[in-house]
Amino acid sequence: MPESSITENRFEKEIVSRAIDQFGCDRENLLPVLGFIRDEHRYLSIEIMREVASRFNMSSAEVYGVASFYHFLPTEPRGKNLISVCKTIVCDMHGRADVVAVIQDMLKINFDQTTADSNFSLQAVNCIGCCDEAPAMLINDKPYTKLDATRTREILKRYYP
Amino acid sequence: MNENENHSSGIIKKSDLIFAQYKTMYTVLESSLQLSAEQIIETMLDSGLRGRGGAGFPTAKKWQAAASVPAVQRFVICNADEGEPGTFKDKAILRQVPRKVLTGMALCAKAIQATEGYIYLRAEYRNLADELQAHIDIFHEYCDRFKLDFRVKIFMGQGAYVCGEETALIESMEGKRGEPRNKPPFPTEVGYLGKPTVVNNVETFATAMIIFKVGASEYKKLGTPDSRGSKLFSVSGDTRKPGVHELELGMSLYDFVKEFGDGDTKAVQVGGAAGMCVPRREFKNTIIGFEGVPTGGSMILFNSKRSMYNVLHNYLDFFNQESCGQCTPCRVGCQQLLLGTEAVKKGEKDTVYLEQLIRLTETMRIGSKCGLGRSVGNAFNSIVENFKEEILY
Numbered sequence: 001m002p003e004s005s006i007t008e009n010r011f012e013k014e015i016v017s018r019a020i021d022q023f024g025c026d027r028e029n030l031l032p033v034l035g036f037i038r039d040e041h042r043y044l045s046i047e048i049m050r051e052v053a054s055r056f057n058m059s060s061a062e063v064y065g066v067a068s069f070y071h072f073l074p075t076e077p078r079g080k081n082l083i084s085v086c087k088t089i090v091c092d093m094h095g096r097a098d099v100v101a102v103i104q105d106m107l108k109i110n111f112d113q114t115t116a117d118s119n120f121s122l123q124a125v126n127c128i129g130c131c132d133e134a135p136a137m138l139i140n141d142k143p144y145t146k147l148d149a150t151r152t153r154e155i156l157k158r159y160y161p
Numbered sequence: 162m163n164e165n166e167n168h169s170s171g172i173i174k175k176s177d178l179i180f181a182q183y184k185t186m187y188t189v190l191e192s193s194l195q196l197s198a199e200q201i202i203e204t205m206l207d208s209g210l211r212g213r214g215g216a217g218f219p220t221a222k223k224w225q226a227a228a229s230v231p232a233v234q235r236f237v238i239c240n241a242d243e244g245e246p247g248t249f250k251d252k253a254i255l256r257q258v259p260r261k262v263l264t265g266m267a268l269c270a271k272a273i274q275a276t277e278g279y280i281y282l283r284a285e286y287r288n289l290a291d292e293l294q295a296h297i298d299i300f301h302e303y304c305d306r307f308k309l310d311f312r313v314k315i316f317m318g319q320g321a322y323v324c325g326e327e328t329a330l331i332e333s334m335e336g337k338r339g340e341p342r343n344k345p346p347f348p349t350e351v352g353y354l355g356k357p358t359v360v361n362n363v364e365t366f367a368t369a370m371i372i373f374k375v376g377a378s379e380y381k382k383l384g385t386p387d388s389r390g391s392k393l394f395s396v397s398g399d400t401r402k403p404g405v406h407e408l409e410l411g412m413s414l415y416d417f418v419k420e421f422g423d424g425d426t427k428a429v430q431v432g433g434a435a436g437m438c439v440p441r442r443e444f445k446n447t448i449i450g451f452e453g454v455p456t457g458g459s460m461i462l463f464n465s466k467r468s469m470y471n472v473l474h475n476y477l478d479f480f481n482q483e484s485c486g487q488c489t490p491c492r493v494g495c496q497q498l499l500l501g502t503e504a505v506k507k508g509e510k511d512t513v514y515l516e517q518l519i520r521l522t523e524t525m526r527i528g529s530k531c532g533l534g535r536s537v538g539n540a541f542n543s544i545v546e547n548f549k550e551e552i553l554y
Binding site: 026027028029030031032034035065066069070071072073084087088089090092093125126127128129130131132133134138141142143 | 404
């Protein structure tokens, strides 16, 4: 490997090492390791997946195969705050469209897009288990329920830089 | 009404076992640990408890099977990958009575001689993890005090509906894509890391604890011979009382709707997207339980203002996204059901095409490895057959 690429990959090596220090590199630790890296780096870059593959003694295609299987292991860059709006039927029945309209109007992005300042990404997800307080969304790990246009606007502002 | 003859109650029987708060810490665990492994399984057998995740497999049989396979190591896994649309009762249990779940897991551990347990917590419930971990830490102190060699860890899911299926869950824990395995062998024989493993739903473990608290004979007085006990229902949609409710099994859907409906209930989706859509005319002769329409607890009510086409489309979009893609009938079938239903609605396909799609769900049922592909037809057929005009026009 040319020296330059070793230098370039220093960041990837460091983050993967820290994950493996904490969880180990047996195959059953793969999801915790990928989750740790996602938390630190927001997404799993190709370089990171290659580094994970070499440390786990797997092919990088297999690491990608695992990561791409799960909704919460993104392989594309994401914003600092991930908004996950529930799109399942009960939220749909209780005004999900209004919530989405407000978010899109405020952030000027569509689903699976990131704001220009990388502060927000927006995704639609399946049932997040808040149907009794629909409509609902997660921002990062935190659920917000009983949303309407006003409440959504207020909540989003809390995450402005 | 005649249809109602076999159903004695005529009213909804409410229970308050699962969320009952106890003043003392782990006293049921302490006393139950005096029992032998065989006695624990005997009590579970006697209770008639069937799995609360939806499939309804007798819990004691699982424990017995895992205990009977010779092994140096066995695992207890609590399935908290609650992903069925319209279900949120496991979240409520983990928040309000996590000690019941941990006690149930410990009793299972004693019964099958396991020393390690996991709670597979879905990614969407990550906000529960810190508090749950604090409860686990205290639980470990009690395990030490009671000389039970057992440790529980949280394993975070990363977002995949199919991982609620026990073999997919195990694959996922092993660091793989969450694709269901062929069965047999069942996890009780070849489970996590190839070792005998019991995977039970959150509510199943909590209920196991309750059985040891009140006694199997007391517990099985609730419900019906096929569906013993009470169970949590996640009630949502067009309802006056959204939320988690503990009810005795064996009630009629008619009584359920009288209690929870908004006066204009057109249909109830029993058991989530994988369950059945029951139209109003069937409410009286539909029993909620294993002898009728079983449910993991998801009950979504629809009133007459709702378009059943939208409901069906939402489910099909869901399955299309969540099919793991391993079995061709399920992978392609989910796509074709979605596209075909849209085409019929737009008039691009003839009405009779729906019959072809219904036959496709039968192929999916026969040709899919796991419950996902096998149950897409439940919602599809019950909505198409009962609300055809809404699908067409």
